[in-house]
Amino acid sequence: MTEKILTVKNRAGVHARPAALITQTANKFASEIMIRKDDMTVNAKSIMGVITMGAVYDTQLVLIADGSDEKQAAQTIFELFESKFDED
Numbered sequence: 630m631t632e633k634i635l636t637v638k639n640r641a642g643v644h645a646r647p648a649a650l651i652t653q654t655a656n657k658f659a660s661e662i663m664i665r666k667d668d669m670t671v672n673a674k675s676i677m678g679v680i681t682m683g684a685v686y687d688t689q690l691v692l693i694a695d696g697s698d699e700k701q702a703a704q705t706i707f708e709l710f711e712s713k714f715d716e717d
Contacts, residue, residue, distance in 0.1 A: 630694070630695045630699065631693075631695070631699040631700050631703045632691055632692065632694075632703075633692045633694075633696045633700075633704075633706075634689060634690070634691060634692075634708045635664070635689070635690040635692050635706070636688070636689050636710065637686055637687060637688045637689075637690070637710065638685050638686075638687075638710065638711070638713045639686065639713040639714050640686050640716075641686070641716060642682075642683075642684055642685035642686050642688070643682065643685075643688075643714065646689070646716075647709075647714040647716070648676050648679040648680045649715060650709055651664075651673055651679050651706065651709060652679055652716055654678045654705055654706055654709055655673040655674045655702070656674050657705075658694075658698050658699075658701070658702035658705075659696050659697050660694045660695055660698050660699040660702045661694070661695045662674060662692070662693070662694045662695075662698025662702055662703075662706070663678065663693045664678075664689075664692055665690065665691040665693065666682045666683075666684055666688065666690050671708065691692055692693070692706055692707065694706075709717075
């Protein structure tokens with residue numbers, strides 16, 4: 630299992646477009662990928678789950694990847710967050 634701390638760096642937070650990017654990216658990997666915010670854990674491959682987290686600017690999340698390609702999956706999604714989803 631691989632865990633990474635993610636920080637929402639784009640001002641608009643995780644709205645529809647970033648959520649779509651997260652789920653599209655997550656679905657490229659075989660690993661199970663979850664995102665935890667406080668006491669809520671959602672499947673990163675589910676756009677509705679990602680949107681319902683309500684992750685706003687500067688929110689810290691925990692990415693949990695488990696499977697054959699977990700390290701690459703976690704790093705790729707981490708880089709999406711670091712790039713601010715190419716919004717800013």
